[in-house]
Amino acid sequence: SDKLSEITSMFFLVLVDLLNTTRCGKLLYSEVNTYSICLNNVIMSSTWGRSAWVFICKQIFACFTVKGFAPWLRHRLRLKPNRLSLMRLAGCLKTAKVRSGGPEAEKILLDFFIYLISKIISENPSETTRSAFPSGTTYKNSKTNFEWLVGVTDGDGTYHFSRTKKGVWSFTFKIAQSSYNLRLLYFIKSILGVGSVSVTNSKDNCAEYRVRNINHIIQYILPIFDKYPLLTSKHFKYTIFKQAILIMNDSTLTKEQKDHLISELKSQAMPNDYVSPAWQTIYNEVTTLDSAMKVMSKSWLIGFTEAEGSFYIVKKDPKRLVHAFEITQKLDIIVLEAIAKILGLTVTNKKTYNTVVTTKAERVEFLVTYYHKTMKGMKSLEYRIWARSFSKDNKNFESMSKVQNLMRNIRSIRLDKNFKIKCLQLRVRTD
Template identity: 55%
Template sequence: MLLTWGQLARVNLLTLQRLNVEHPNNINLTNSINTKVQGLRNNKELFYKWLVGFTDGDGTFSIAHQNGKWSLAFKISQHEYNARILYFIKSQLGIGNINKEDKTKMVNYRIRDRKKLLEIIFPIFDKNPLLTSKYFDYLKFKEAFNILEDSNLTKTQKDELMYNLVKKVPSESYISPAWEIIHNQVNNINDANKVMSKSWLIGFTEAEGSFYLVNKSANRMVHGFEITQKLDLIVLSAIACILGIKTTSKKTYHTVVTTNSRSIENIIKYYNSTMKGMKSFEFRVWARSYVKHKGDFTKLNEIRNKIRSRKLGTTIFTNS
């Protein structure tokens, strides 16, 4: 493996030695022990917040009609490279099924049992609201559930209500009601922390975040971090406040992105030992390469190629 536990311990020590800096926006590192990987395993409330963040990134609430029947499914899909995160979620929830699509190499975790949706999934997402426009999809999903479970409706009535329901779509300016407590505006880190928990942000980053190495010139490579979304600018604004970086809006998407060394160092501190899936591997390699090889183009290029090879299914061994 590219990292061993012994090597990682040394990296963490080096990181703490190097990263003795204050965040420009007083980054909130409180309760960081509770948001470590162990916390996700042992504390259900932290796990639920993490799950909502991951769902905001990669989850779906689907309503389907086939052979005259309606079905509901809570679904999270990942490439087989990161299948272990789905098994972790299944083990924590204790319900659902996992299947692999051989052609696409995608792995899907689904919960279709309406009784389980009512008993387990709805309470999680009612207590810990989605922060993106997927909140709209969740409300549709629950409304569909209520229609299908209503014994006073005929099949024809249910079909009509369901067809009308699936046509509903959110506006491009839709904002999750979770942000109403700060009047749908994020002006500073305190506003962001009132809505967005660290557990949520870790889950969302595992789904949507990118820790990467990028060429700045022919012989210069730097570390970068980015999260991009087509919608939900308010979500990225909150992330930007928490991590102390900027939000940029393009024609078709919004992004929080940085290659600034000080920002990268604070991001390393924030996410240290927090993630569960393969993103944790990528983060550890990325953070370690910053501490040990910042400015070394040849070494950083070698590390980037190894990460790419790993994603393509090549097993890598190194003592570096």
């Protein structure tokens, strides 16, 4: 009788986080906001340190029927929604006529939940695109933000230059994400103050932050990566990229000389054993935690995790689900060795890649603490669901299954450039 009470509790928790994490401006950092609701049987708070859980009376859904809820939901989906406040959200779910149990009821609630997510996100585009921070707040001189940016770039960044058909060299610094994670890209734009965010029309539902203006690259991009070097082999590509830009900007060279020198740079191949010069301070060998931390800052690791890390729930046995964390790389094993030292994990060598991964409860508990209130993009939402379900339901198979399904559905959301939902693939567990 309490299946829907459990899943609804998690829905409330996630929706509170979404209200904080998808809106920018003063709501960019969810940890500084606290929402509390006392609505008969509902008590809610999104502050981690003050019992950030939802308690819903089990009898709320017990006396209602799925048949009565379906027409109400169809009616709601036809309406043009206004801004959804938490009070209105609580009222909607409280009056929803759903009877506990059964995949049909669960699917209807999940459908409604994803719909609300899309509306919360889509009703705040102007705040997000206009400005990510309140006026008077300066982030441009933040060392932690720059180190975080380098970590994200080591994971998902690209330095590209090419010659157009008209013989003009173009240069682009780019960071790509799923359109689901537009929030992270706008955060990067707010740090740098230049560039643009766009959503491609390709099937991969990719969104990009790009800087193409060569003067902006020289003024804003190069100084950051010179002061805070990349830790992966992407450093090689950055070095070539920087040299090409400086040649292009050299007024003492003729066009023919520039074309020749830049073409030579573009033809250079990275050595198979290339290691970022950043590791030379520890002689390219990670032996202890101290040696790892001399090169790899926590801010870098947070950024790299947002790009390459994964918080998920995996099946260990037919009736046992556990929390898991993983970061994989094809190259740069020295980076994984440093991550392993810092997080207390081990590096596992696979056929085509290397990985640090754990499902051990004691390591998961450490990771819950390590990543608490650190991430900027939508992975912070995935982390919260993951972390809180570990604290609450890590031994309950049914609850864990619902959380696993919930995380998969959240990741399926795709947005267009106006933060309107354009793709959603619901997955409902039927076993």
